[in-house]
Amino acid sequence: VITNPKVQELLSPLTDAEDDLASRRLQVDRDKIVSRMVEVSLTPEERIGSRARVWAALVLAAGFALATWGGVTLWRRGATTQSGIEVVALRGDVTGFRGAKSSRLSVGEPITLSPEGTLETSQNAAARIKTGPGLEIDVLENTKVSLGELGAGSVSSTLRLERGRVRCVIPHQPGRTFSVVTSAARVVDVGTTFSVSVENGEVGPRTVVHVEEGEVLVQSAGGESRLTATQSWTSASEPSKPAAVAEPIDVVTEESPSAPGPRHEPVKRRRETLEIETNLLRSGLASEQKGDLRGAITAFQTLVARYPESQLAPDAKAALSRVKGRLESSK
Amino acid sequence: VGAPKSEMMALQPHASEPTAPTHEAILAGVVAGERWAHAALYDQLYPVVARTLQKVLRDSSGDYEDLLQIAFERIVRTLTGERRVAVVSLSAWAGSIAVHVALDALRGRTRERRLFERDSAASSSVERVAAPSVERQLEARQKLEWLQHTLSRMNADQAETLLLHDVLGHGLGEIASIMGVTVAAAQRRLSRGHQELLRRAAVRGVRDVKEGK
Numbered sequence: 001v002i003t004n005p006k007v008q009e010l011l012s013p014l015t016d017a018e019d020d021l022a023s024r025r026l027q028v029d030r031d032k033i034v035s036r037m038v039e040v041s042l043t044p045e046e047r048i049g050s051r052a053r054v055w056a057a058l059v060l061a062a063g064f065a066l067a068t069w070g071g072v073t074l075w076r077r078g079a080t081t082q083s084g085i086e087v088v089a090l091r092g093d094v095t096g097f098r099g100a101k102s103s104r105l106s107v108g109e110p111i112t113l114s115p116e117g118t119l120e121t122s123q124n125a126a127a128r129i130k131t132g133p134g135l136e137i138d139v140l141e142n143t144k145v146s147l148g149e150l151g152a153g154s155v156s157s158t159l160r161l162e163r164g165r166v167r168c169v170i171p172h173q174p175g176r177t178f179s180v181v182t183s184a185a186r187v188v189d190v191g192t193t194f195s196v197s198v199e200n201g202e203v204g205p206r207t208v209v210h211v212e213e214g215e216v217l218v219q220s221a222g223g224e225s226r227l228t229a230t231q232s233w234t235s236a237s238e239p240s241k242p243a244a245v246a247e248p249i250d251v252v253t254e255e256s257p258s259a260p261g262p263r264h265e266p267v268k269r270r271r272e273t274l275e276i277e278t279n280l281l282r283s284g285l286a287s288e289q290k291g292d293l294r295g296a297i298t299a300f301q302t303l304v305a306r307y308p309e310s311q312l313a314p315d316a317k318a319a320l321s322r323v324k325g326r327l328e329s330s331k
Numbered sequence: 332v333g334a335p336k337s338e339m340m341a342l343q344p345h346a347s348e349p350t351a352p353t354h355e356a357i358l359a360g361v362v363a364g365e366r367w368a369h370a371a372l373y374d375q376l377y378p379v380v381a382r383t384l385q386k387v388l389r390d391s392s393g394d395y396e397d398l399l400q401i402a403f404e405r406i407v408r409t410l411t412g413e414r415r416v417a418v419v420s421l422s423a424w425a426g427s428i429a430v431h432v433a434l435d436a437l438r439g440r441t442r443e444r445r446l447f448e449r450d451s452a453a454s455s456s457v458e459r460v461a462a463p464s465v466e467r468q469l470e471a472r473q474k475l476e477w478l479q480h481t482l483s484r485m486n487a488d489q490a491e492t493l494l495l496h497d498v499l500g501h502g503l504g505e506i507a508s509i510m511g512v513t514v515a516a517a518q519r520r521l522s523r524g525h526q527e528l529l530r531r532a533a534v535r536g537v538r539d540v541k542e543g544k
Contacts, residue, residue, distance in 0.1 A: 004525055004529070006529060006532075007497065007525045007528055007529065008497070010478060010528055010529075010532055011478065011493075011497050011498060011528075012474075013389070013471065013474050013475035013478050014386055014387060014389065014475075014478065014494075014498045015386075015497070015498055028381075028395075028396050028399060029396065030370075030373065032400075033373060033396075033399065033400045033403055034366065034369050034370045034373050035366075036400055036403070036404060037361075037369040037372070037373065037403050037404065037406075037407045038364060038365075038366050038369050040404050040407045040408055040411075041361055041362070041364050041369065041407045041408075041410075041411045042364040
């Protein structure tokens with residue numbers, strides 16, 4: 001293409017000038033720009049267009065006006081996708097963590113959480129997350145959950161509740177299980193709506209389970225309890241420790257009188273020791289079969305720690321060693 | 332045996348000699364969020380991004396570093412986003428992103444200028460009473476400002492094509508690849524860009540005559 005001389009003349013202010021890259025390079029903070037590039041590539045919510053930013057600003061402005069006017073709580077729903085862990089509603093300060101990196105989630109932006117991450121809500125904040133198979137979980141205020149095992153594709157999904165309260169609406173899907181794990185218990189869903197909270201007691205945190213609809217199975221150091229609609233279960237207070245894996249603790253299936261919130265008839269199931277031991281071994285084997293290796297380890301460890309003289313202890317130790325090996329190799 | 336020493340050395344490179352990462356390795360590293368890959372990408376694309384920004388914007392205004400950062404953010408977003416693009420020539424593609432950033436900056440300046448039109452008119456009257464040597468510089472400055480203003484008001488695709496072809500020296504085939512259109516479409520955009528530039532220059536000429544400049 002031969003450019004018209006008149007066009008060339010008009011463009012001459014740009015084409016005739018000399019480049020001055022060397023002196024400019026000294027003025028640029030390379031590390032700062034590279035850091036920002038890394039940040040952008042690791043932050044999904046940054047990947048939004050100008051239109052999304054405008055929408056986010058409008059939604060925030062509308063939310064502020066509504067809150068000032070009538071103290072109305074603002075919830076905004078975003079789009080859902082077929083896979084991954086999606087934040088579909090937000091209120092207040094909610095922070096997503098991935099390794100050492102944290103990012104504050106904002107209303108109006110489509111957010112897909114990293115499966116390796118954790119989610120933390122502050123006071124008066126909440127987030128509703130949804131996974132591919134239709135699990136819907138409300139992460140309520142002052143709550144921290146680990147999303148590592150909340151995989152959309154696996155047969156069993158697990159949400160680790162480190163502190164605070166979650167409410168779960170779980171569609172019944174044969175062959176698929178969902179559990180909430182705290183340091184004191186594993187709450188296995190059987191297709192229901194329930195909430196689990198880790199509350200601060202005098203001695204330490206305790207786990208409270210409340211079933212709204214359907215039925216759940218609570219597995220704790222003392223064995224299993226089956227809860228149906230309107231029933232609650234409370235663990236003993238336990239010393240503070242990381243909630244990654246449930247450790248063996250004393251079994252208390254009686255409701256704590258100081259526990260806040262509505263309480264219903266607790267499930268009291270006095271079992272013979274052998275029955276508890278059998279159940280723990282069976283539970284561990286079932287978890288292992290489902291691929292829930294951490295759950296299996298918890299069950300086997302509980303059996304070995306609580307009942308070292310049990311006839312089943314050698315089997316539990318062998319299974320524990322096997323599952324730990326599998327877990328290591330999977331890492 | 333019998334090969335010159337230099338050839339022997341070429342056949343047996345020193346084991347500790349660092350090798351530059353390949354394009355594929357850098358892009359994979361960027362997608363994985365690895366810092367070394369971002370640094371390598373920056374070093375590789377800095378010349379073309381910086382040159383493009385300078386070519387289009389010319390002056391050393393305070394927002395140069397910000398624009399450079401914006402350009403690299405867009406590059407990373409596009410490479411790691413859900414709607415990733417298939418990049419044939421990374422360097423040319425980065426240049427087109429820098430053109431986008433520069434045109435956006437020019438549009439922003441145009442908007443600002445509209446807000447302060449009265450101040451601008453006052454300064455141009457001061458300019459006209461300056462000394463002849465200074466007047467030439469001012470004239471060049473005004474030509475540049477007019478061109479940048481015109482580019483910022485033109486159809487974005489036409490302005491981008493015009494800059495990539497006439498200012499940055501890319502061929503039509505390369506521009507078609509960068510912009511995801513056919514060569515014929517790129518040529519049409521270029522041709523219309525030229526016509527639009529000439530039309531606006533003609534309008535300006537008439538206005539200057541009317542104003543007695």
